[in-house]
Amino acid sequence: MLNILGKRYFFFALSLLIIIPGLIMLAVNGMPLSIDFKGGTLLEVRFENGQFPTTESIKKIYDQNGIKDLQVQSTSEGSLVLRSSELSESVKNTILGELKNTVNSDVIILKADTVGPSIGKGVTQRAVQAVSLAAIAVVLYIWFAFRKVPHAFRYGVCAIIAMVHDVLLVLALTGYGAKFFGWQVDSLYLTALLTVVGFSVQDKIVVFDRIRENSSIYRKLDFEKLANHSIVQTLQRSINTQLMTVEFLLLSLALFGGVTLREFAVILLVGLLSGTYSSIFIAAPLLVVWEKKEWKTWFHKNQETTA
Amino acid sequence: MDRRYVKLIVILVLVALIVWVDLPRAEGQTGIKIGSFERTLNPVLGLDLRGGMQVLLSPQPGVTASRTDLEDTSKILESRANGLGVSEVIFQVSGDKYILGEFPGLTNTEDVIASIKQTGLLEFVDTGSTFMNPGDSIVTDYVVGDTTSSPTAEPTTTATVEPTVTPETADGTAETTVWHTIMTGKDIESVTVTTGETGGYAVDFVLTAEGAKIFKDHTTTNVGKALTIVLDKKVISSPQISTAITEGKGQITGNFDYDRANNLAVTLRYGRLSVPVEIVESRVVGPTLGTDSLQKSLLAGLIGFAIVALFMIIYYRLPGGVAVVGIAIYAGLTFALFKLIPVTLTLSGIAGFLLSTGSALDANILIFERLKEELRNGRTLRQAVDMGWKRAWPSIRDSNIATIITSIILFWFGSTFGATVVKGFAVTLSLGVFVSLFTAFFITRTFLSIVIDFIKPEHRQKWFGA
Numbered sequence: 001m002l003n004i005l006g007k008r009y010f011f012f013a014l015s016l017l018i019i020i021p022g023l024i025m026l027a028v029n030g031m032p033l034s035i036d037f038k039g040g041t042l043l044e045v046r047f048e049n050g051q052f053p054t055t056e057s058i059k060k061i062y063d064q065n066g067i068k069d070l071q072v073q074s075t076s077e078g079s080l081v082l083r084s085s086e087l088s089e090s091v092k093n094t095i096l097g098e099l100k101n102t103v104n105s106d107v108i109i110l111k112a113d114t115v116g117p118s119i120g121k122g123v124t125q126r127a128v129q130a131v132s133l134a135a136i137a138v139v140l141y142i143w144f145a146f147r148k149v150p151h152a153f154r155y156g157v158c159a160i161i162a163m164v165h166d167v168l169l170v171l172a173l174t175g176y177g178a179k180f181f182g183w184q185v186d187s188l189y190l191t192a193l194l195t196v197v198g199f200s201v202q203d204k205i206v207v208f209d210r211i212r213e214n215s216s217i218y219r220k221l222d223f224e225k226l227a228n229h230s231i232v233q234t235l236q237r238s239i240n241t242q243l244m245t246v247e248f249l250l251l252s253l254a255l256f257g258g259v260t261l262r263e264f265a266v267i268l269l270v271g272l273l274s275g276t277y278s279s280i281f282i283a284a285p286l287l288v289v290w291e292k293k294e295w296k297t298w299f300h301k302n303q304e305t306t307a
Numbered sequence: 308m309d310r311r312y313v314k315l316i317v318i319l320v321l322v323a324l325i326v327w328v329d330l331p332r333a334e335g336q337t338g339i340k341i342g343s344f345e346r347t348l349n350p351v352l353g354l355d356l357r358g359g360m361q362v363l364l365s366p367q368p369g370v371t372a373s374r375t376d377l378e379d380t381s382k383i384l385e386s387r388a389n390g391l392g393v394s395e396v397i398f399q400v401s402g403d404k405y406i407l408g409e410f411p412g413l414t415n416t417e418d419v420i421a422s423i424k425q426t427g428l429l430e431f432v433d434t435g436s437t438f439m440n441p442g443d444s445i446v447t448d449y450v451v452g453d454t455t456s457s458p459t460a461e462p463t464t465t466a467t468v469e470p471t472v473t474p475e476t477a478d479g480t481a482e483t484t485v486w487h488t489i490m491t492g493k494d495i496e497s498v499t500v501t502t503g504e505t506g507g508y509a510v511d512f513v514l515t516a517e518g519a520k521i522f523k524d525h526t527t528t529n530v531g532k533a534l535t536i537v538l539d540k541k542v543i544s545s546p547q548i549s550t551a552i553t554e555g556k557g558q559i560t561g562n563f564d565y566d567r568a569n570n571l572a573v574t575l576r577y578g579r580l581s582v583p584v585e586i587v588e589s590r591v592v593g594p595t596l597g598t599d600s601l602q603k604s605l606l607a608g609l610i611g612f613a614i615v616a617l618f619m620i621i622y623y624r625l626p627g628g629v630a631v632v633g634i635a636i637y638a639g640l641t642f643a644l645f646k647l648i649p650v651t652l653t654l655s656g657i658a659g660f661l662l663s664t665g666s667a668l669d670a671n672i673l674i675f676e677r678l679k680e681e682l683r684n685g686r687t688l689r690q691a692v693d694m695g696w697k698r699a700w701p702s703i704r705d706s707n708i709a710t711i712i713t714s715i716i717l718f719w720f721g722s723t724f725g726a727t728v729v730k731g732f733a734v735t736l737s738l739g740v741f742v743s744l745f746t747a748f749f750i751t752r753t754f755l756s757i758v759i760d761f762i763k764p765e766h767r768q769k770w771f772g773a
Binding site: 044046089108109110111112113114115116126127129130133134137138141142145187188190191192194195197198199201202203205206209210212213233234236237240241243244245264268 | 592596615618622665666669673698701705707
């Protein structure tokens with residue numbers, strides 16, 4: 001039988017190897033917050049005749065209106081995304097008018113978002129609060145649902161640690177994305193992150209449930225073997241569910257198109273994959289580590305772990 | 308009769324109902340009406356899918372507003388926006404300090420924003436013997452000066468009892484009367500709805516000291532005349548002065564039912580409160596992008612479903628086919644509930660729905676994997692089917708409950724903070740998970756059990772992918 005748990009430290013290391021550089025990048029460059037969180041104006045426009053004004057000419061228009069921090073991005077769908085600090089209604093209309101003049105074509109507004117600076121401040125903090133509260137509630141619920149298994153509390157804690165792993169992985173991905181593809185964190189990103197959190201917990205419980213069931217059948221079996229057996233038993237299901245959920249979402253979202261949605265799709269893909277991965281390679285191995293109290297031997301290099 | 312067949316009949320009736328609810332309605336066709344329950348049965352699309360403008364308002368810095376204040380304010384804003392001729396405008400209190408306004412289909416934002424920025428001017432106008440109809444526009448001599456200065460209208464020393472008449476210069480067809488404003492809403496201290504002497508409802512108001520003096524002077528000399536209440540130059544009510552009001556307390560009576568009395572009270576209060584709001588967020592989605600997103604998501608849903616269906620049938624054979632029918636019913640039922648509740652569909656809502664579809668699939672996969680395992684352990688097909696359900700149920704139940712817990716907390720977060728993106732996601736996710744639990748356990752199970760009866764499966768384990 002596949003021995004997944006035997007290589008548990010390898011998988012832990014692999015995860016850290018992916019997560020840590022991303023987080024460092026994020027720490028160095030800062031969270032790439034979009035206007036949703038730091039305030040500002042985003043205009044997405046398309047031009048009736050399909051022409052584009054040059055970035056310089058757009059910058060000039062903004063400059064003349066006293067806006068110096070414009071970022072221009074063109075999308076694969078033939079539209080322009082213009083991000084800047086907050087524009088008042090009248091300045092916005094002046095700018096749109098001048099854009100129209102430069103290309104001699106009607107400007108179609110696809111999107112025009114203006115967010116005041118006060119609004120985003122609390123969002124991140126509140127989102128962290130909400131997710132933390134949800135995490136505590138989930139730990140308590142798992143503790144209750146697994147009450148017939150020895151050390152039920154551990155299952156809850158391990159599920160949440162693995163969930164945190166998934167969140168960190170998504171954050172690391174954001175670090176890479178921001179560095180190499182100019183990603184920005186907006187409210188849609190928050191939705192993607194929440195989806196990952198929801199799916200992650202759900203997936204952990206399915207794997208743990210098998211351990212719960214097996215532990216009442218094979219009472220005398222060593223916990224590591226029991227856990228490994230349970231993982232292997234649920235492997236087919238994990239793969240199939242992952243394949244379909246992801247396939248389903250990937251296709252849907254890849255077809256949505258648009259700059260922001262593509263980002264959303266990629267985050268979901270990686271996040272959901274991580275959700276399944278961490279059930280098998282993080283959550284269950286952590287249970288074993290805990291069961292054997294392996295941290296006692298972590299710092300005694302030459303001592304063999306009594307496995 | 309076998310209980311399963313009773314279930315089957317229930318399911319078929321349910322499916323018929325779902326189909327009926329889900330079928331697109333022609334324009335103007337009526338939906339359901341049972342007592343006070345009335346639905347048009349058209350899907351409610353969020354602004355990101357149909358295009359339009361969304362604004363988030365909050366009291367200006369330094370202004371504290373209670374929830375009642377916000378509710379009053381949003382009511383006034385709504386009636387004002389509707390006065391602009393924009394249809395389906397909704398203003399609602401969101402969280403503890405926000406008002407969310409939605410203008411479907413509207414992308415020209417200037418008028419609306421201008422209208423929101425006004426503070427709402429409530430005037431008491433001397434209209435002499437003319438009683439006005441609610442909704443009439445009138446012109447008064449009160450001019451809003453500097454918005455920061457007190458809007459109290461000091462009555463001019465020469466009390467203009469006779470209205471001044473000025474010819475309309477614009478088209479010359481009508482003459483516009485400029486009426487005199489006695490005082491503004493600033494002078495109202497408090498407003499309450501009470502039951503009037505004659506049984507109906509009445510609106511009591513108490514004036515400030517200053518207001519009381521103005522009122523006393525005016526009402527003693529104008530008994531029997533009209534005192535018209537005007538909000539933003541539109542007539543709200545035109546009651547008659549029945550006696551002189553000298554104590555600074557008065558009552559407005561009429562044939563009010565509670566709602567009308569309350570609406571009037573809200574209006575009066577708003578005039579007093581004048582919660583100045585500012586726009587903290589505005590989002591405009593052009594109709595092109597909205598339609599585009601909607602079409603793409605529908606197409607994506609169909610393609611995604613086709614792939615999943617194919618996979619399920621190839622991999623799990625017969626049960627897979629049954630599951631596909633179950634998932635189709637699941638999708639139909641969820642959509643029907645979206646229409647009935649109704650749930651506003653947004654892009655994030657669709658993401659929540661997709662995730663719950665994932666759960667629905669997962670439930671089926673869990674069951675079928677167990678079924679195959681039991682078959683490999685040498686059980687007969689009927690035993691395996693039963694065991695598969697029984698063994699898979701705890702994991703389906705617990706994992707879905709955890710998801711429901713998460714989505715309830717997210718819903719709470721979304722609604723207290725005015726984060727509509729999160730709220731929309733949480734609503735569709737929790738609803739979808741409930742429905743998926745129901746379909747996986749009630750519908751797919753019944754179908755599979757009945758199908759086995761028909762195929763006499765003893766030698767056909769291949770049909771189960773085992």
